[in-house]
Amino acid sequence: MPTLLISGLTAGALLAATAACGAKSLDAAAGGDAEPAAEVVLDQAPAEEKAADVINAITPDKELAAKVPADVKAEGLKVVSSIGYPPMELWAGDGKTAIGFDPALARAIARKLGVTYTLTDEEFNSQIPGVLTGRYDFVISSMTDNAERQAKITFVDYVRAGSGMLVKKGNPAGVSGPADLCGKTVSVVDNGSSLELAEKYDADCKSGGKQALNILKFPGDTEAMLQVINGRAQATITDYVVAAYKAADPKVEVEAIALEGTESPWGIGMKPDNTALIESVKGALDSLIKSGEYGKILAAWNLDKLAVESAVVNGGK
Template identity: 80%
Template sequence: MNTRILTTLAAGALLAATTACGAQSLDGGTSGAAAAAPDIVLDQAPTEEKAADVINAITPDKDLAAKAPASLKSGGLKVVSSIGYPPMELFASDGKTPIGFDPALARAIARKLGVKVTITDEEFNSQIPGVLTGRYDFVISSMTDNPERQGQVTFVDYVQAGSGMLVKKGNPAGVTGPKDLCGKTVSVVDNGSSMELAESYDADCKKDGKAAVNILKFPGDTEAMLQVSNGRAQAIVTDYVVAAYKSADPKLAMEAIALEGTESPWGIGMKPDNKELIESVKGALDALIQSGEYGKLLAAWNLDKLAVQSAVINGGK
């Protein structure tokens, strides 16, 4: 598990020094020697984060910051994600600093609320339990907002994304859509929306009297994609944003195929009874959308097509 403390708590004299170096306090100014309480200092985004300039320019919304839960002000925003799903989540070259759109948005939300943030890497299946036990405030990990998950967490939807497939360059297996998967082997991330989609294609093949889809399940996207590279699987079912990102790497020699009609909202998941936090996150996302900062975050990662017009709670159907 990799944990990165992204902002630090500093008191009066230290704040005066760090502000001069580019860090930013909640009130935008420096604290004098007579300050009675410490101020929150917002660190800069990682240098390898493509949206770093956008994030660093975000200033706290004083109204939202005032209404943020006390736990965020004292302990910071605790975020969990599954790093290794580019361009949504990946590590910088140091192998431990989270970058990508999801960490960028988490940082942006924290700055809008005027709090520090910790991003922890966890295996996908551990994320919702971690939120429900209070270990984390929210999960942002390319997680589809659907009715089943709404029974566990409350979502604030932040993008609208669809599914896709990756096949070997040249598409030797001739896979152009779901019907071409009958009798073939596909790889997926276990217990995610891609697995459910692959299972639905398998059911359709059997219903039509065709050969079943052989589904290989793996804990992470990297392992699933390797099966296509080594020829064990003819395709991987994944999110289209990931497929497009991977296909742009000539070393992988893969092609992306969009699965039409699969678009659905991805959400930031929180404990349902944490109403104050839910409203704070929704308010911060709406503020980022209205200011245009949200659009700039998407553009930095070439994800403009995923944009939503407003923050919606539990929009998955």
């Protein structure tokens, strides 16, 4: 029997065996007498991941897996995020395993592409430089897709989310929208979208002849929220999904208010010249959307309202 045929039968047997145990074998090089590539065992989502059953049932799409860049096939998908922004990113009980919607979707994309997955926790400002230098393949970290960031990286948009406010339970200050913030103290994360909104609302109050906002700036979301709990601020501005998650905790005693008209796409950011990876991620996300797996992962984290109908490249403005 010719050597080429033996190799082909070996590859077929290997594929059948790995399919049965939830693993995938990378395609062998086309033509010649190439040996089959090494077996890849796909990562399993941890038990504390709310969408674990959905994720662990995802199998590779053969056509998409065949087009994955060689370095990603060899080294796995290297992902960066900032953990500590529930329900998008948070630590499991062991304090070292990332769960939440962003890690869940990244893991689902990796499984759809038939590659392994690693996630590194980095501060927000280090993420884009890490992608541009090649340390990471992509960033998924509740990052708004906008024109300023598009000048550096290319996004595949995966959800559409808006901003919100947290007020003390019972809303004693009577805050129902931006106009009610005039003359009040508002806490925000410094240098983020919440600060930009607070400054806009402050300008609107002043131009309308009303009292300015007293804006308190903090390095993190938790510090900003504490100002509402201790009564120093009447409201804090953050992403609505985070506000709703915190308001659902009866121990926190806060209420969430959506800020209408603030919705924008959040994107998975990649190096612009890495077109093969961009197409792979876009294809994997579209596949997850069409199969319903994307919707199930959103639902597991009670984030159905953030769903997009298709993967769009650079849809932000």
